Amino acid sequence: MTFVTRSLVSAGLLVALGLPAVAQTEVKIGYALAPDSHYGVAAKKFEEVVKAETGDAFDFKHFPSSGLGGEREVIEGLQIGTIEATIVSSGTLANFVPETGVFDIPFLFNGFDHARAVLDGEIGQDILAKFDNVGLHGLAWGEQGFRHITNNRNAIHTPADVAGLKLRTMENPVHLAAFNAMGAAPTPMAWPEVVSSLQQGVIDGQENPLSVIVSVKLNEVQKYLTLSGHVYSPAMLLVSKPFWDGLDDAQKAAFEKAATEAAAEMRGYVDNVETTGVETLKERGMEVNALSAEEKAAFQESIAAAYEGYYDTYGQDLVDSIVNFK
Numbered sequence: 520m521t522f523v524t525r526s527l528v529s530a531g532l533l534v535a536l537g538l539p540a541v542a543q544t545e546v547k548i549g550y551a552l553a554p555d556s557h558y559g560v561a562a563k564k565f566e567e568v569v570k571a572e573t574g575d576a577f578d579f580k581h582f583p584s585s586g587l588g589g590e591r592e593v594i595e596g597l598q599i600g601t602i603e604a605t606i607v608s609s610g611t612l613a614n615f616v617p618e619t620g621v622f623d624i625p626f627l628f629n630g631f632d633h634a635r636a637v638l639d640g641e642i643g644q645d646i647l648a649k650f651d652n653v654g655l656h657g658l659a660w661g662e663q664g665f666r667h668i669t670n671n672r673n674a675i676h677t678p679a680d681v682a683g684l685k686l687r688t689m690e691n692p693v694h695l696a697a698f699n700a701m702g703a704a705p706t707p708m709a710w711p712e713v714v715s716s717l718q719q720g721v722i723d724g725q726e727n728p729l730s731v732i733v734s735v736k737l738n739e740v741q742k743y744l745t746l747s748g749h750v751y752s753p754a755m756l757l758v759s760k761p762f763w764d765g766l767d768d769a770q771k772a773a774f775e776k777a778a779t780e781a782a783a784e785m786r787g788y789v790d791n792v793e794t795t796g797v798e799t800l801k802e803r804g805m806e807v808n809a810l811s812a813e814e815k816a817a818f819q820e821s822i823a824a825a826y827e828g829y830y831d832t833y834g835q836d837l838v839d840s841i842v843n844f845k
């Protein structure tokens with residue numbers, strides 16, 4: 520039975536019993552990637568848990584693969600209340616809550632446990648709470664993984680290998696500063712334009728975690744993959760503040776539970792693709808190299824000037840407290 524038929528039958532039963540049919544509240548959820556990506560599986564889990572907790576009070580409509588536009592446009596839709604929910608990268612989040620940008624600093628986290636502990640701890644939760652001041656409500660931090668560079672020009676081992684490389688970055692000033700300091704030619708671009716720009720040679724490369732490279736099949740438009748792990752890429756499950764304010768306490772608790780489970784689902788997907796993704800991409804024909812510890816150190820040194828800017832913007836104490844977080 521389809522969803523519509525089921526709804527009609529249950530509405531019919533209620534009417535037959537002399538009870539009013541309960542209207543479902545629509546939840547449009549938009550995200551940049553496909554239903555079988557880390558965002559897609561998280562969105563599915565989110566819906567399942569909300570429905571299980573609220574007895575089908577909400578009718579989810581999914582808009583995967585940037586069906587509602589780029590991440591910035593979707594977040595703006597949440598602010599004005601035309602879209603209810605999204606799962607987004609941190610790409611444009613600092614344009615809404617500037618403090619979020621601190622997590623976009625390259626070489627900040629030493630691994631997944633470190634990043635997850637910071638996001639789930641006081642520092643991450645304080646920043647999540649700030650979204651309430653800008654027409655949004657942050658429900659949970661998810662993640663994409665550590666970002667790596669793909670391109671069509673050459674394998675990358677040293678900063679000299681990225682010199683002048685036309686590399687698409689997210690519309691994110693923290694990333695932009697780092698790639699400028701490295702000597703690349705970074706081009707900020709909204710995600711929906713990226714694959715066609717790579718195809719047409721408008722840009723040489725891009726950077727994203729394995730979760731994205733594998734699920735989007737970037738191997739079809741990129742030859743080289745360098746496992747640079749230069750920056751951790753958080754994601755966030757966000758809802759519209761006008762929508763959130765319209766929920767009762769039990770519904771809010773249901774959405775919170777659903778977001779926690781959706782974030783866990785997303786991290787589980789990332790854990791899996793981190794172990795299988797490189798092999799998959801090699802099988803699909805990509806030339807893969809991993810930066811050695813020394814090579815990575817050279818990239819870290821190359822962005823020393825950008826780090827001075829990060830300290831000015833976010834405060835060295837905060838950056839150090841994240842780096843040294845135990």
Ligand code: PAF
Pocket residue numbers: 551552590607608610663689709710726727731752
């Ligand atoms: O590179 C980006 O813009 C993001 O990582 C993406 C692919 C849209 C996922 O949020």
